[in-house]
Amino acid sequence: MPPLDGATEWINSEPLDPAGLRGNVVLVNFWTLTCINWLRQEPYVRAWSQGYRDDGLVVIGVHTPEFSFEHEIDRVRQATTERGIDYAVAVDNDYGIWSAFDNQYWPALYFVDAEGVIHDQHFGEGRYEQSERVIQELLGVERELVPVEGLGVEAEADWDHLRTPETYLGYGRGERFASTDGAVPNEAHAYELPEHLGLNHWALAGEWTIGRETVVLDRAGGSISVRFDARDAHLVLSSGASEPIPFRVLVDGEHAEGNRLARSGREHELRVAPVETDGDASPGPVEHDTLTPDRPLAGERPVVEAQILRELVGSALVGRGAVR
Secondary structure, three states, X not given: OOOOOOOOEXXXXXXXXXXHHOOOEEEEEXXXXXXXXXXXXXXXXXXXXXXXXXXXXXXXXXXXOOOHHHHOHHHHHHHHHHOOOOOEEEEOOOOHHHHHHOOOOOOEEEEEOOOOOEEEEEEOOOOHHHHHHHHHHHHOOOOOOOOOOOOHHHOOOOOOOOOOOOOOOXXXXXXXXXXXXOOOEOOEEEEOOOOOXXXXXEEXXXXXXXXXXXXXXXXXXXXXXXEEOOOOOOOOOEOOOOOOOOEEEEEOOEEOOOOOOOOOOOOEEEEEEEOOOOOOOOOOOOOOXXXXXXXXXXXXXXXXXXXXXXXXXXXXXXXXOOOO
């Protein structure tokens, strides 16, 4: 097993090392907090950790950030808490563990036997039954598989209806940007929606600054729109350092109800826009279509901080491809 001393910090544990883990079966899971592929895999990893802990399984999550904002330890701690992760997490901001394992994917699983030898590996989602059987084999146990049910953002994808690929915001990796006059990098610019938004294209309306990894709303009245074909759509947003900024989401021009999104098998237009509140800074229910503030909120600039309308697949924005 490669060394773990490249971790910049540990969550839920004192620093671990291969020598100290000898005698235990170890499952190493590489993840990054906005990766939808990992989010859908996590209920299985969590269930395995809880179901086989007493048999000698040690699960180690390795958080290796893909985007600059994912380096922030508070965000990693928040994701760990929200996902109910109680096993050790190594914060790998400098890619030390990633490089030691020669890893290239999010998510990735490495199955290490009691002698410290990597016995198996798997990249991306799926293969859950086989992976659990590998764990049982290494532990020397044989029983029914642990029950797993992914809910909300962790729900299994609808892979039979995949027509919208991964999409990033920002000029670094963004594709299919459709606002009239194109993108103007690193400076405030007034954008307009095109008369028709093609399938899998996205566009901005209002005054925005397009950075390498983000698009930042500079003035109230802006929105993001995307035309997609998928069961669910996920967009990663942040208010930056300001108070939470509620936003409005519309699907095909109508307010979505609660977390309901769209039907697979047909195209939809999603529009997202921040809205003004009357003294209540708490975000309302996530609905799905346009973010449009009536005025700047508290002088701050809402930040769309995930260069993403990531892969709108089945259960949603399917972050990065499981295997590139």
